Amino acid sequence: MPLNDALLEAYHQLLTHFGSQHWWPADTAFEVMIGAILTQQSRWLSVEESICNLKKKGLLEPEALANAAPQEVEEAIKPSGFYHQKAARIQNLSRYLVEHYNGDLDRFFGRELLQVRNELLQLDGVGPETADSILLYAGAKCVFVVDAYTVRFCSRFGLTKEGRYDAVKSFFEAGLPRNVSLYREFHALIVQLGKQYCRARPLCEKCPLSGKCVYGLEMNSEKTNKG
DNA sequence: ACCCAGGTGGCCC
DNA sequence: GGGCCACATGGG
Numbered sequence: 001m002p003l004n005d006a007l008l009e010a011y012h013q014l015l016t017h018f019g020s021q022h023w024w025p026a027d028t029a030f031e032v033m034i035g036a037i038l039t040q041q042s043r044w045l046s047v048e049e050s051i052c053n054l055k056k057k058g059l060l061e062p063e064a065l066a067n068a069a070p071q072e073v074e075e076a077i078k079p080s081g082f083y084h085q086k087a088a089r090i091q092n093l094s095r096y097l098v099e100h101y102n103g104d105l106d107r108f109f110g111r112e113l114l115q116v117r118n119e120l121l122q123l124d125g126v127g128p129e130t131a132d133s134i135l136l137y138a139g140a141k142c143v144f145v146v147d148a149y150t151v152r153f154c155s156r157f158g159l160t161k162e163g164r165y166d167a168v169k170s171f172f173e174a175g176l177p178r179n180v181s182l183y184r185e186f187h188a189l190i191v192q193l194g195k196q197y198c199r200a201r202p203l204c205e206k207c208p209l210s211g212k213c214v215y216g217l218e219m220n221s222e223k224t225n226k227g
Numbered sequence: 228a229c230c231c232a233g234g235t236g237g238c239c240c
Numbered sequence: 241g242g243g244c245c246a247c248a249t250g251g252g
């Protein structure tokens with residue numbers, strides 16, 4: 001089976017099994033951006049709590065967050081960890097948006113993709129994954145997001161030789177139709193799959209992709225090609 | 228008590 | 241380029 005078809009079939013299997021994940025859960029693009037930094041290396045439930053705290057303080061807008069007292073921001077986001085770093089980073093991001101775009105995210109995203117991406121990457125605390133999450137879920141740009149689950153997914157199913165971020169990203173982007181909703185849903189489903197089944201070794205039998213795996217590969221051992 | 232979580236940046240070689 | 245490490249809280 002051609003790889004493109006296999007990838008899409010995997011997507012449909014996951015969608016059928018788990019249902020739509022409705023990512024990213026947020027009211028505004030700005031909320032997505034803040035959440036993207038807060039969720040780094042921490043549970044989404046904790047992030048929701050932090051987001052909720054920020055909301056209650058009226059700090060979930062670029063200008064308000066930019067001008068808030070650092071201590072107040074730290075207090076609000078404590079549940080999601082690394083609060084000292086992350087507070088500085090989300091305030092820095094807010095300041096940047098206010099100073100350069102008057103806090104208008106449509107203006108920020110309404111330019112060429114690579115330019116927006118490079119600007120994001122220059123911000124403290126925004127690496128490739130966070131930048132791409134923001135582009136896909138806040139900016140509705142057609143960019144596939146690669147996270148630890150995605151790399152694990154690929155190495156589990158022997159999809160890519162290389163575990164490098166850009167290699168995995170290109171693999172998905174080359175094998176899928178360019179469709180923002182598809183990219184959003186697929187990434188969310190991979191995370192869901194990883195959370196529920198694919199951390200255990202050997203691969204849990206209940207994994208929706210096991211047994212009749214569309215790739216026809218043995219999956220009883222995890223490959224170690226940097227994943 | 229230990230391990231992990233929707234990473235990133237800094238350092239070292 | 242790769243391999244560690246700190247960053248910090250909260251849940252299993």
